[in-house]
Amino acid sequence: xxxxxxxRVKPGATPRIVLSYPDVYExxxxxxxxxxxxARLNDTTPAWAERAYCPWPDLADRMRDSVVRLWTLESFAPxxxxxxxxxxxxxxxxxxxxLEMLDLAGVPLRAVERAGEDPVVxxxxxxxxxxxxxxxxxxxxxxxxxxxxxxxVVDALGRDGRAARLxxxxxVPGVWVPGRSDRPAVRQVFTGFSTSDPVLQPxxxxxxxxxDRAVVEVMRGCTAGCRFCQAGMWYRPVRERPVERVVAAAGxxxxxxxxxxVSLLSLSSCDYGGVAEAVARxxxxxxxxxxxxxxxxxxxxxxxxxxxxxxQRGSLTLAPEAxxxxxxxxxxxxxxxAQFDEAVRAALAGGFTGLKLYFMIGLPGETDDDVxxxxxxxxxxxxxxxxxxxxxxxxxxxxSSYVPKPHTPFELEQFAGEQTLxxxxxxxxxxxxxxxxxxxxxxGVSLVEATLAxxxxxxxxxxxxxWRRGARFDGWSEHFDVRRWQAAxxxxxxxxxxxxxxxxxxxxxxxxxxxxxFLADERDRGRAGRLTEDCRDGACGACGVCAGEVGMDxxx
Amino acid sequence: xxxxLLLFARRGPARYLSHLDTSRVVQRTFARAGVxxxxxxxxxxxxxxxxxxxxxxxxxxxxxxxxxEVTEAAAATVATLRDLCAAAPPGFEPLRIVDAGxxxxxxxxxxxxxxxxxxxxxxxxxxxxxxxxxxxEAVRERVSPKGTRTLDLKEYVGRxxxxxxxGGARLxxxxxxxxxxxxxxxxxxxxxxxxxxxxxxxxxxxxxxxxWKDVPPDVIAGGGRS
Numbered sequence: 097x098x099x100x101x102x103x104r105v106k107p108g109a110t111p112r113i114v115l116s117y118p119d120v121y122e123x124x125x126x127x128x129x130x131x132x133x134x135a136r137l138n139d140t141t142p143a144w145a146e147r148a149y150c151p152w153p154d155l156a157d158r159m160r161d162s163v164v165r166l167w168t169l170e171s172f173a174p175x176x177x178x179x180x181x182x183x184x185x186x187x188x189x190x191x192x193x194x195l196e197m198l199d200l201a202g203v204p205l206r207a208v209e210r211a212g213e214d215p216v217v218x219x220x221x222x223x224x225x226x227x228x229x230x231x232x233x234x235x236x237x238x239x240x241x242x243x244x245x246x247x248x249v250v251d252a253l254g255r256d257g258r259a260a261r262l263x264x265x266x267x268v269p270g271v272w273v274p275g276r277s278d279r280p281a282v283r284q285v286f287t288g289f290s291t292s293d294p295v296l297q298p299x300x301x302x303x304x305x306x307x308d309r310a311v312v313e314v315m316r317g318c319t320a321g322c323r324f325c326q327a328g329m330w331y332r333p334v335r336e337r338p339v340e341r342v343v344a345a346a347g348x349x350x351x352x353x354x355x356x357x358v359s360l361l362s363l364s365s366c367d368y369g370g371v372a373e374a375v376a377r378x379x380x381x382x383x384x385x386x387x388x389x390x391x392x393x394x395x396x397x398x399x400x401x402x403x404x405x406x407x408q409r410g411s412l413t414l415a416p417e418a419x420x421x422x423x424x425x426x427x428x429x430x431x432x433x434a435q436f437d438e439a440v441r442a443a444l445a446g447g448f449t450g451l452k453l454y455f456m457i458g459l460p461g462e463t464d465d466d467v468x469x470x471x472x473x474x475x476x477x478x479x480x481x482x483x484x485x486x487x488x489x490x491x492x493x494x495x496s497s498y499v500p501k502p503h504t505p506f507e508l509e510q511f512a513g514e515q516t517l518x519x520x521x522x523x524x525x526x527x528x529x530x531x532x533x534x535x536x537x538x539x540g541v542s543l544v545e546a547t548l549a550x551x552x553x554x555x556x557x558x559x560x561x562x563w564r565r566g567a568r569f570d571g572w573s574e575h576f577d578v579r580r581w582q583a584a585x586x587x588x589x590x591x592x593x594x595x596x597x598x599x600x601x602x603x604x605x606x607x608x609x610x611x612x613x614f615l616a617d618e619r620d621r622g623r624a625g626r627l628t629e630d631c632r633d634g635a636c637g638a639c640g641v642c643a644g645e646v647g648m649d650x651x652x
Numbered sequence: 653x654x655x656x657l658l659l660f661a662r663r664g665p666a667r668y669l670s671h672l673d674t675s676r677v678v679q680r681t682f683a684r685a686g687v688x689x690x691x692x693x694x695x696x697x698x699x700x701x702x703x704x705x706x707x708x709x710x711x712x713x714x715x716x717x718x719x720x721e722v723t724e725a726a727a728a729t730v731a732t733l734r735d736l737c738a739a740a741p742p743g744f745e746p747l748r749i750v751d752a753g754x755x756x757x758x759x760x761x762x763x764x765x766x767x768x769x770x771x772x773x774x775x776x777x778x779x780x781x782x783x784x785x786x787x788x789e790a791v792r793e794r795v796s797p798k799g800t801r802t803l804d805l806k807e808y809v810g811r812x813x814x815x816x817x818x819g820g821a822r823l824x825x826x827x828x829x830x831x832x833x834x835x836x837x838x839x840x841x842x843x844x845x846x847x848x849x850x851x852x853x854x855x856x857x858x859x860x861x862x863x864w865k866d867v868p869p870d871v872i873a874g875g876g877r878s
Contacts (some may be wrong), residue, residue, distance in 0.1 A: 099665025101680065101741045302669060302677050302741060354683030354739075 097121050098169035101300035102352060104134070105170055109144035110255035113137060114168055114215070118183060123150040125299060126307040127623055128361060129184045129221060129573035135295045136243060141250045143180035146170040146178070147299075150193045151200065153568065153575070159538075163216065172588075175201040179253045179261075179596035181215040189546035189559040189571035191230055191561040192210040192218075198233065205233045207274070214488035216253070225600035227560050229551040231274040237260060239270045239606050240284030241316075243292070244650050248646040272605050289316050290649040291337040295346050300353045300546055307359075307458065308628075309388065309556050314374065315362035316344050319631045319648075322417070323622045325427045325458065326501035327363055329610055332641040337651040339370035339377070340648045344376045346378045350385075359385040363387040364585055367371065367632070411450025412443045413494075419469025420457060425625045430616075434477075444484040451477060451491050457520045458498040458512030458542075470495065471527035478532055495524060496537035499545045502525035503608040505618035507600060511593050522591055540578030543592040544570065547585075552601035557588045567637055577603065611640030653690060655756050656728055657867065658736075659748040666743025671706040675699070677744050678718050687732060690721040704763045705829075705862060708743040708837060715747075715861040717867070719757055727747035727751070750868060759867045765826040766837050768857040772850025774816035775811060780848035781814040781823065784840075792839055805843060808835035812844070820850075824860070 115133055117124030118302050124130065130147070137145035146168035151159060159166070165174045166622070175181060181203070183194055195205055204210045207217065219230060222236040227237045235258075241247070245268055252264035266273045272281035286292075294313045316336040318327065337345075346358045358378050362368055366389060392414065416436055418424045424431060443451060455470045474493045480491040497517045500509045512520075517539045528534050548555060561584035569575035578592075585592050603612075614637065621628055631637050632650065641650060662674065669677060679699045680771040682689050691697035701719040709714045726732055728751040770777055784790060790805040814824040825846070827834050837857060845852035 097669070099668075099742045101684065103740075103742065104744070300680065300741075302680070303668075304672075304676070351684065351686070354680040357684075530820050 098172070099173075100125075100302055101354075102297045103170060104145070104297055105137040106138065106144040107171070109142060111143050111183060111250060112150050112173075112177070113143050113145045113180045113250075113253075114175050114178045114293060115145055116148050116150075116175075118150050118184050118190040119569070120152055121301075122303060122305050124149045125301045125303075126311075127184060127186070127312060128307050129294045130311060131298045131311075131517070133182070133184075133242065134299065135297060136246055137250070139297075141246055143250045143253070146173075146550060148201075149195070150177050150569075152199050156200055156568075162497045166197060173437070175202050176215065177213075177449060178215045180218055180249070182218045182220060182238075182521075184221040185230070186221055187223055187571070188229070188545050189576075191548060191559045192570055193537050193569045194230065194233065195380065195560060195563040197236065206232050206597070210233070210235070211258065214258070214529075216258065216265065218249075218265070222327065224331060225326060225608065226460055226550060226608060227272065227311055227605050228553050228601055229548045229555040231554045231605070233559075236265050236273045237281065237605075238284075239281040239608075241286040241289075242270070242284065243286040244288060245270060245284060248458075254395050259637055262390060264599070269596065274605075280603060280605050281418050282329070284464045284611070285333070285646045286316070286335075286520075287645050287649075293341060294337070296345060296348050298349070298351050300355075308353040308355065309352045309357040309359045310346065311361050312342055312345045312349065313361045314336070314371075315368045318363035318367070319637075320364060320367070321428050321628050321630060321637065323426075323505040323618055324417070324456070324501075326504050329394070329487045329504050329606060329639075331363060332639060333646065334367075336369055336651045338651065339374045342370065342374045343377045343381075347381050350382060355390060356382075356384070359388045359390055360365070361390060364392070366392050368450045380383070396484075410448065411452055411490075412448040412451040413454055414439055414443070415454040416473060417454070417456055418462075419455060419471070420466045421470070422625055423459060423466045425627055426622045427459055428622065430627045436473065437476070437480070440480045441484055444481055444489050449488050449490070451489060451637045452479065453477060453491065453493050453496050455493065456498040457495055457524065458517050459501075460506055460509040460631060462512070462520075464523060466522070467524050470524055472530065474532045474534075475529045477508050478529065479565060490533075492533045492535065493528065494535050494537075495521070497539060497542035497562065499505075499542055499549055502600060503603040503606070503610055503615075505615050505622060507615065508552070508619070511542075513593055517542065538573065538576065538578075540581070541570070541576055543578065544581050546593050547581075547590070550580075550600070550602070555590070558584055558590050561587050609641045609646070611638065614639045616624055617640055653721060653723060654754055655719060655721050655752045657750045657752050657757060658720060658746060658760070659750075660716050660718060661712075661714045661745040661747055662716055663714070664744065666741065667710055667712045669744075670709050671703065672705070674744075675703060675718075676851050677702060678703070678720065681736055681740045681744065681746070682720065682722070685732070685735040686745040687726045687735070688723050690723045697792035703758045704766065704864075708857065709857060711806065711837070711859055712868040713767075715859070715862055717759060717862070717864070718753075718793060719759065720801065721756070738747055745831075752868070756867065758867045761829045761834075762863040762865055763826050763828045763861055764834075764863070765824065765861040766823045766857060767822065768837065768841065768859050769817055769822050770841055770845060770848075770850065771853040771855060772845070772848060773819040774821045775783050776848040776850060777844065778816065780844045781812050783819070784844060784845045785811050790843055792843060794839070804837075805840055809840050811872050814842070820855075857859040 117127045135566050137143050174628050216235045219234045219235050224237045248268045255261045256265050270284035315336045317331040417429045478491045499507050565580045567580040702719045728749040779780045794801045814821045841854045842852050
């Protein structure tokens, strides 16, 4: 590891920053957020940003045996010697890995134990929507998109001493310092997104990473308004990059990465206003070039899939999310059966040989019939596959358990609970037609997610106790063991799956710019099964995000 | 389409690359330089490239060889080599390219010379090396998932030289490549360490020279940049 194409080496540069994604290198190296921060910090500020990832347990054991501290991939220096250690926190299941990395680096776990030369530990990323489960382990959190505030963060690190640095950091917009900030941090929005380039010189790993393609972020934010979706609320408003900039970036990235595939990244790439033109023009850059769209919504995909699917091989994931029209309306995923039918036909006729359907169970208001509806949709897709896919296409169904997330209309809804989820998994397994493979998300994992996603002050004790009992890499099925978490919950007097309540503690730390009335109204509309239209081309939903300089930035 | 021989060095951070990763780096470097490597036909196309003598993970090498088939009418010129150098990651250094024509070259190593430092008491290590040089037979077992094989290191590794150095001894040895394979540097180090009664901790393994069969002399000559 290390020594990659486009890795930045700036010997002697200060301050020294280490960026981490709390998972193994192969997963973390492709993370778009880390690529953005790494490129911007190194290329536009005097700082030297290096990287460190979480060692796999066998390496961690050897490091402890040999007293080798976690090191950076650029200078091979101990992480502990840096000025700032920034973690991007993608989800709750990486929390124990944060503790593991702090421990391997020899950095005191809790902020109050740090002193003198210890680095300032800063958290960011979507999981910061509720920082409480990790609050005591971090010196500060950055809430939102950091692009426009990196200079201020670097300036803060120029102060003498930890206390002065933390004081300066606390004054940076979007920064929340546990125990010091007297008001919630306002989520920062990168208003220069549309007029800036995506990362043009990304790190290209020399090992085999999970994603091996040139990535162009074409759009940020999504206003489809799915009521369960935290990303859809968190990354508002929608901002689009001009096609010209996207195509130019793709050309440069092909050269910089040596890849033969370009991925147009966003939360819903089919909604990108210039998608058809961008795909056509990027394909002209080089014969045989593949263009992929990693995230498709069925309602927009149905009309456009034919365009992208032509000549494609491999599999495609479509996410109806719920099995009946009523429930899809309740979650504001207003696709109907005709759209589903059309999308499946377009995908299979275009050449995809595998179709994965993604659903959730445990959604608010869900009935047994909604669960049986998943089986009916899988059956329908299988029939189309036989008809259109000429018997070559396979349909698989992936079912996860819904976990209510902060800053969404369902943030105060009850988690379905272990028994209900297990019973519905059984129900669906029995109802699914033969020949359709169904994969279920581990209920134990969902229990932990549900506990931490809305965990309040004090939930950090659960994280630390679980880590001390050996929990790490909880996102990996071969490492996750719910018994460690059950034991940790018993030891800390907490119950897995039970969290939340009113008033929600996360609002004390984070102001996501979302109007509380909007969230409450959306919850009520969901219960009534009423749809809310996409404000991109419909009426404003009054979510509260667009104000002042912050607003939608769409292609004309 | 034509086959090229690429002489390269793998040093610094690149020394930790595995054999497969080194192949990937060669492919990616060519792609970044605008000289794509041809792919095999079929459902899962693979690059048409080979590294005839894998370099152990952790070892540096200054005269390594790759064989690649390039797809376009690119010329194996100094300008192309310059592009490859600019496109390469830190520690991976293209040194020379030679157009070998339309027939695939199949270079085979005859022998390779290695240097390294073995940590421990220098006197004991030097005595163990002397014992190795004087012995007629040094049979070792090689255990792999395929089973256990015995091999006599003396059939593969001739004379070993050793000089005392801070904290240990610097060793240099040449491994012969025969039709039945070759010994591994670690196997010799394990033996010397065992006889010297020191821990088999090797530092700075470098492949110093490789003698090839069927490689045009202008590829290897000098070992510098073309």
